[in-house]
Amino acid sequence: MTANIRRKRSAIGRREHNNPSGFLFAGPYALIFLVFILVPVLLAVILSFTNFNAIQWPSWVGFLNYITLLTSDEIFMQYVLPNTVIYAVVVGIGGYILSFLLAWLLCNLTRGVRTVLALIIYSPSLTTGVAMTVLWKVIFSGDQTGLLNSWLISLGIINEPIVWLVNTNYLLPIVIIIGLWSSMGIGFLAMIAGIANSDESLYEAGAIDGISNRFQEMIYITIPQMKPQMLFAAVMAVVNAFQNGTVSALLTGNPSPGYAAQLIVNHIEDYGFMRYEMGYAAAVSVALLLIVQIFSKAANKLLTEKD
Amino acid sequence: MALKGRHINPKRFDRGQIKILLILLPLTLFMALPIVFIINHAFKPMEELFAFPPTFFVRNPTLDNFTKLMKFSRSAGIPLSRYVFNSLAVTVLTVGLSLLLTTCAAFAFSKIKFRGRALMLQINQIAIMFVATAVLIPRYMVISRMGLIDTIFAHVLPLVAMPVALFLVKQFVDQVPDSLIEAAHLDGANDFQVYWQIILPIIKPAIATAMVLVFQQVWTNMETSSYFINDESMKTMTFYMNTLVNASNGVAGQGVSAAASLIMFVPNLVLFIICQSSVMNTMATSGIK
Numbered sequence: 001m002t003a004n005i006r007r008k009r010s011a012i013g014r015r016e017h018n019n020p021s022g023f024l025f026a027g028p029y030a031l032i033f034l035v036f037i038l039v040p041v042l043l044a045v046i047l048s049f050t051n052f053n054a055i056q057w058p059s060w061v062g063f064l065n066y067i068t069l070l071t072s073d074e075i076f077m078q079y080v081l082p083n084t085v086i087y088a089v090v091v092g093i094g095g096y097i098l099s100f101l102l103a104w105l106l107c108n109l110t111r112g113v114r115t116v117l118a119l120i121i122y123s124p125s126l127t128t129g130v131a132m133t134v135l136w137k138v139i140f141s142g143d144q145t146g147l148l149n150s151w152l153i154s155l156g157i158i159n160e161p162i163v164w165l166v167n168t169n170y171l172l173p174i175v176i177i178i179g180l181w182s183s184m185g186i187g188f189l190a191m192i193a194g195i196a197n198s199d200e201s202l203y204e205a206g207a208i209d210g211i212s213n214r215f216q217e218m219i220y221i222t223i224p225q226m227k228p229q230m231l232f233a234a235v236m237a238v239v240n241a242f243q244n245g246t247v248s249a250l251l252t253g254n255p256s257p258g259y260a261a262q263l264i265v266n267h268i269e270d271y272g273f274m275r276y277e278m279g280y281a282a283a284v285s286v287a288l289l290l291i292v293q294i295f296s297k298a299a300n301k302l303l304t305e306k307d
Numbered sequence: 308m309a310l311k312g313r314h315i316n317p318k319r320f321d322r323g324q325i326k327i328l329l330i331l332l333p334l335t336l337f338m339a340l341p342i343v344f345i346i347n348h349a350f351k352p353m354e355e356l357f358a359f360p361p362t363f364f365v366r367n368p369t370l371d372n373f374t375k376l377m378k379f380s381r382s383a384g385i386p387l388s389r390y391v392f393n394s395l396a397v398t399v400l401t402v403g404l405s406l407l408l409t410t411c412a413a414f415a416f417s418k419i420k421f422r423g424r425a426l427m428l429q430i431n432q433i434a435i436m437f438v439a440t441a442v443l444i445p446r447y448m449v450i451s452r453m454g455l456i457d458t459i460f461a462h463v464l465p466l467v468a469m470p471v472a473l474f475l476v477k478q479f480v481d482q483v484p485d486s487l488i489e490a491a492h493l494d495g496a497n498d499f500q501v502y503w504q505i506i507l508p509i510i511k512p513a514i515a516t517a518m519v520l521v522f523q524q525v526w527t528n529m530e531t532s533s534y535f536i537n538d539e540s541m542k543t544m545t546f547y548m549n550t551l552v553n554a555s556n557g558v559a560g561q562g563v564s565a566a567a568s569l570i571m572f573v574p575n576l577v578l579f580i581i582c583q584s585s586v587m588n589t590m591a592t593s594g595i596k
Binding site: 198 | 315327334441446453499520572
């Protein structure tokens with residue numbers, strides 16, 4: 001009897017501090033997370049210090065891969081890094097600002113109209129990956145049968161069809177436009193929810209306090225209220241901006257002509273799966289993961305310090 | 308007049324909204340155009356696909372492209388139905404397993420105190436920024452060492468743990484009042500009963516959101532088929548669609564590829580439309596504080 005009571009008490013005590021059923025519930029997720037996310041990341045870090053061709057046992061080379069990446073990988077420095085930065089700035093930051101503005105505009109509409117328009121704007125983000133490649137190939141086809149060429153010719157803007165997907169001047173802009181087009185994803189939805197759920201009485205108070213136009217209202221009332229959603233959307237924007245590479249590879253090939261649309265993800269695939277220099281590819285992967293972390297931290301700083 | 312400040316969430320249409328519609332409609336049109344085009348393209352008969360100058364809208368819609376799609380795969384030895392079955396099996400398994408593990412973990416991280424909780428949460432938070440393509444090679448090594456190559460587990464397990472989904476669900480569980488759970492404990496409920504009978508019904512919107520997210524991830528995923536599966540008959544629709552798109556550069560193949568794209572796109576869209584109000588509900592709590 002007493003033993004029974006003691007066990008019950010300690011059960012309550014455990015529930016307060018260290019309840020073993022926490023491990024039971026979190027365990028399965030944690031295990032899968034460990035095996036398929038954490039271990040691969042750690043393996044990537046280890047591999048990045050080796051020379052590994054997928055056949056022989058990896059040999060330790062210290063920081064050589066990183067030194068090569070920073071000092072003698074001309075393709076990386078001349079094309080991949082600038083391309084990735086341009087892409088990330090336009091699609092990441094540009095897409096972020098655009099998604100906020102669109103969300104804000106949508107929230108000024110009645111619910112029914114808003115839902116329909118939001119759905120249309122969101123739907124391109126569902127097409128990421130392979131499904132739409134054929135469409136872009138038709139639109140940007142290099143001869144007169146290409147939709148864009150045909151339109152531009154009939155409008156009299158150009159006389160000769162432009163070879164969109166081979167001309168190195170157009171590759172990156174095309175990949176960026178497609179990236180922007182499909183960037184209104186979950187972050188965009190978070191923004192809409194953030195704005196739509198902002199406290200209505202504050203708008204009335206703001207009007208009394210002399211806020212005279214919608215722009216002021218947006219800066220002084222809406223944004224401060226939805227900081228958490230802004231931050232979530234920012235993180236999503238950063239991840240989205242750096243992990244995209246499929247569109248470029250599918251449209252223009254890997255490597256793309258003249259490396260004109262080569263992004264960091266394509267560079268990893270190029271080294272890892274075409275040249276089998278896995279150690280070096282791992283070093284680029286680690287660099288990518290670090291870059292994403294740094295940019296997310298920066299977004300975090302920017303958005304939280306404004307208070 | 309001074310109280311006219313409230314513009315967010317208007318209840319009915321007023322003249323001020325016309326300006327906003329004038330800005331939004333062209334943008335929406337631009338976003339919708341490619342999707343409208345692919346729908347039209349999928350139903351174009353041969354002569355319209357070859358038409359010069361190229362047409363945007365379909366004039367005489369047919370199902371030719373869809374029937375050709377079926378024939379294509381039959382001649383390749385593996386029927387389309389096999390890929391459809393693989394995709395469905397993989398998607399259902401992954402989404403189901405992911406939802407189960409994610410909601411359990413969210414419950415534990417939000418409402419059960421145990422050692423290491425803070426650290427695990429922090430790691431998950433960092434992993435939101437995880438870029439899967441970056442660790443494709445080590446992932447391959449893990450999967451091949453575990454002997455999972457060419458098994459359905461190679462499709463399912465890598466996509467089960469989705470840090471963003473856990474993050475969103477956990478934010479939602481945070482809103483469930485502790486007093487509710489304490490009351491249940493006093494009534495003699497154990498943690499499993501609390502999870503099943505109290506938490507799950509309340510967090511339905513977050514579950515729907517996680518479902519949409521995981522579904523999108525699995526349904527469009529090509530990596531598992533390309534890198535972890537060698538057996539053609541084990542690969543998914545997405546992979547097959549991609550080989551189709553790559554193999555058919557000619558104009559004739561365009562219609563078939565467009566039909567394939569449409570087949571991949573529609574389930575994604577439909578699921579989102581069904582769940583959209585739940586998703587918006589969850590997104591309101593999506594903030595990072």
